[in-house]
Amino acid sequence: MSAEIHSGGCQCGAVRFRLTGAPGTSSVCYCRMCQKASASQALALVSVGEAAIEWTRGAPSWFQSSDAVRRGFCSACGTPLAYDAPDGLALTVLAFDDPDTVPPTIAYGVEGKRIWCDGIPSLPERQSLEDPDAVSFLKTLISYQHPDRDTEAWPPEPKT
Numbered sequence: 001m002s003a004e005i006h007s008g009g010c011q012c013g014a015v016r017f018r019l020t021g022a023p024g025t026s027s028v029c030y031c032r033m034c035q036k037a038s039a040s041q042a043l044a045l046v047s048v049g050e051a052a053i054e055w056t057r058g059a060p061s062w063f064q065s066s067d068a069v070r071r072g073f074c075s076a077c078g079t080p081l082a083y084d085a086p087d088g089l090a091l092t093v094l095a096f097d098d099p100d101t102v103p104p105t106i107a108y109g110v111e112g113k114r115i116w117c118d119g120i121p122s123l124p125e126r127q128s129l130e131d132p133d134a135v136s137f138l139k140t141l142i143s144y145q146h147p148d149r150d151t152e153a154w155p156p157e158p159k160t
Contacts, residue, residue: 008096009057010074010081013146013154016057017081017091024049026093026102030117031109037071038080041117044093045083046102053089056150097148 006023009016024047034043060072060081072082083090093099107113129135146154 004051006051006096006098006101007056007150008091009146010077010079010095011145012074012077012079013151014058014076015055015060015074015079015081016146016150017095018054018056018150019048019051019091020054021051022049023047023051023091023102024088025106026104027106027108028104029109030107030111030113032112033065034109035112035114037065037083038092041114041120042107043080043083044099044104045090046093046096046104048089048091053091057154097150 003020004022006019007017026044026046028042028044030042034045035041037043058074061075062070062072062084064070069083069085071080072084073080079095080092081095082092093102093104096102128138131138144155
């Protein structure tokens with residue numbers, strides 16, 4: 001039987017990680033500190049738990065966000081990657097190549113939840129290319145984002 005493996009990394013590809021083994025608890029946190037760290041209404045984190053973590057390309061830079069916690073991020077693109085607290089290391093769920101394999105199962109810091117969060121699922125929806133004002137821009141957009149998989153090298157060598 002092979003060990004469970006999860007990989008992920010930052011938007012630009014400068015920092016990549018691999019978890020070998022089953023991760024711990026996955027959660028979302030609505031506290032104001034996590035909101036600011038993620039620039040979003042909540043930060044989804046999964047505990048490394050008993051799994052082994054390896055930084056396979058680069059390493060995060062760290063910001064000491066409190067006397068007990070530091071937060072890891074890519075210094076090149078700013079992607080939030082990690083939360084290191086006395087109870088262990090956690091990784092941001094959306095930095096995983098397949099975030100759906102580590103879905104949150106509990107919400108913390110709900111006292112900080114923005115009043116509009118619960119209304120998000122009822123907002124009108126449309127696919128990206130259904131926005132008539134953006135379709136011509138989106139069709140010509142060239143993404144430099146790292147793909148959701150491990151690569152030998154990044155960025156790719158220019159074709160000559």
